[in-house]
Amino acid sequence: MNKALSIRQNNRQYGLPNFRNLGTLLRILIISNTLALLQSLIMSNSWMDVAQHMMQINTLLTPVLFSSLLLLWSAQSWLNRFSYPRGALLVTSLVIAVSVSIYYLGGELYRPPEQLDNFFDLVRCGLLSAVVCGLLLLYFRLRSRILSRALSDARLQVLRARIRPHFLFNTINAVLGIVRAQPKQAEAALEDMADLFRMAMSDVQDLVPLGREIQLSKQYLALEQLRMGDRLRVDWQIRDVSEDVLIPPLLLQPLLENAVYHGIEPLTEGGSISITLSRSGDQLHLVVENPCPLCADLSHQGNRIALRNIRERLDLLFDVEASYQVECGKDFYRVEIVFPYVSRIKERLQP
Numbered sequence: 001m002n003k004a005l006s007i008r009q010n011n012r013q014y015g016l017p018n019f020r021n022l023g024t025l026l027r028i029l030i031i032s033n034t035l036a037l038l039q040s041l042i043m044s045n046s047w048m049d050v051a052q053h054m055m056q057i058n059t060l061l062t063p064v065l066f067s068s069l070l071l072l073w074s075a076q077s078w079l080n081r082f083s084y085p086r087g088a089l090l091v092t093s094l095v096i097a098v099s100v101s102i103y104y105l106g107g108e109l110y111r112p113p114e115q116l117d118n119f120f121d122l123v124r125c126g127l128l129s130a131v132v133c134g135l136l137l138l139y140f141r142l143r144s145r146i147l148s149r150a151l152s153d154a155r156l157q158v159l160r161a162r163i164r165p166h167f168l169f170n171t172i173n174a175v176l177g178i179v180r181a182q183p184k185q186a187e188a189a190l191e192d193m194a195d196l197f198r199m200a201m202s203d204v205q206d207l208v209p210l211g212r213e214i215q216l217s218k219q220y221l222a223l224e225q226l227r228m229g230d231r232l233r234v235d236w237q238i239r240d241v242s243e244d245v246l247i248p249p250l251l252l253q254p255l256l257e258n259a260v261y262h263g264i265e266p267l268t269e270g271g272s273i274s275i276t277l278s279r280s281g282d283q284l285h286l287v288v289e290n291p292c293p294l295c296a297d298l299s300h301q302g303n304r305i306a307l308r309n310i311r312e313r314l315d316l317l318f319d320v321e322a323s324y325q326v327e328c329g330k331d332f333y334r335v336e337i338v339f340p341y342v343s344r345i346k347e348r349l350q351p
Contacts, residue, residue, distance in 0.1 A: 017140040017144075028069065029065065088137050173227075189226050221260075
């Protein structure tokens with residue numbers, strides 16, 4: 001049975017950073033080098049001294065950083081089993097061990113031959129690495145708190161945006177129009193509408209199976225086709241994508257809703273919505289394309305809110321590993337979303 005996957009595994013709401021996330025790695029590199037630059041400025045009396053001290057610091061900082069990140073990347077699944085305090089202690093201990101080992105094995109590259117107190121140098125190296133590691137962990141913990149709050153706000157906005165009064169009224173009127181002539185179809189439509197609203201108002205997980213989102217979207221489109229008839233056509237293209245793959249909830253249906261209300265409905269002859277889901281390596285590509293009257297007419301407030309919610313959630317969940325592009329032509333509107341391909345057995349953590 002498919003189950004949704006929460007990004008906060010093992011009740012670690014403010015857990016360790018995901019060392020397999022590109023955004024996390026970039027932030028660690030930037031912050032570490034910024035601290036190195038500050039240290040160089042403090043130790044220097046001129047700009048030439050700054051460059052010289054920065055080079056000296058980087059001869060040790062660079063191998064320590066890349067070695068530590070490689071080990072943390074490999075140990076990510078193992079670290080996820082521990083509580084935050086124990087995991088933070090393990091991460092700090094690993095970084096200290098790597099720093100001291102590289103400093104010791106570097107020999108004269110880091111320690112002049114005339115310097116006698118090697119024990120002091122090793123202790124100082126370990127303490128500095130512990131301080132830097134502690135600052136980084138503190139930064140990611142605070143960032144996790146902020147993003148968790150923002151993610152909750154984004155979820156609430158998404159749920160509110162999904163309950164559109166005109167959609168509810170139009171669906172009820174469409175059902176009333178066929179309740180006597182086609183009672184079975186009317187009953188099926190009411191069941192679809194109940195399922196649609198039940199899923200929209202349920203407790204939102206961070207990631208849910210694609211099959212559930214496809215089912216929700218098809219139920220929504222069935223209700224709209226009941227109202228619009230042959231004017232609304234749908235073309236599904238799913239290539240090399242399992243329905244067990246995990247995606248953010250309420251990602252596909254809002255895109256289809258915008259395609260219907262701002263693309264198909266204003267057109268007298270209607271049109272076809274194309275939904276393409278494909279896999280490229282470790283990435284999942286989602287493309288929704290529909291005809292539209294004029295792109296200038298797509299600036300409706302509801303359209304902007306729904307699309308902005310999707311963009312914010314992708315940023316919060318996947319950071320720089322997700323991309324969101326909108327292409328607006330003379331008579332078409334196209335949204336392309338790319339984010340990591342996450343299977344049920346693969347765990348993703350909040351960066």
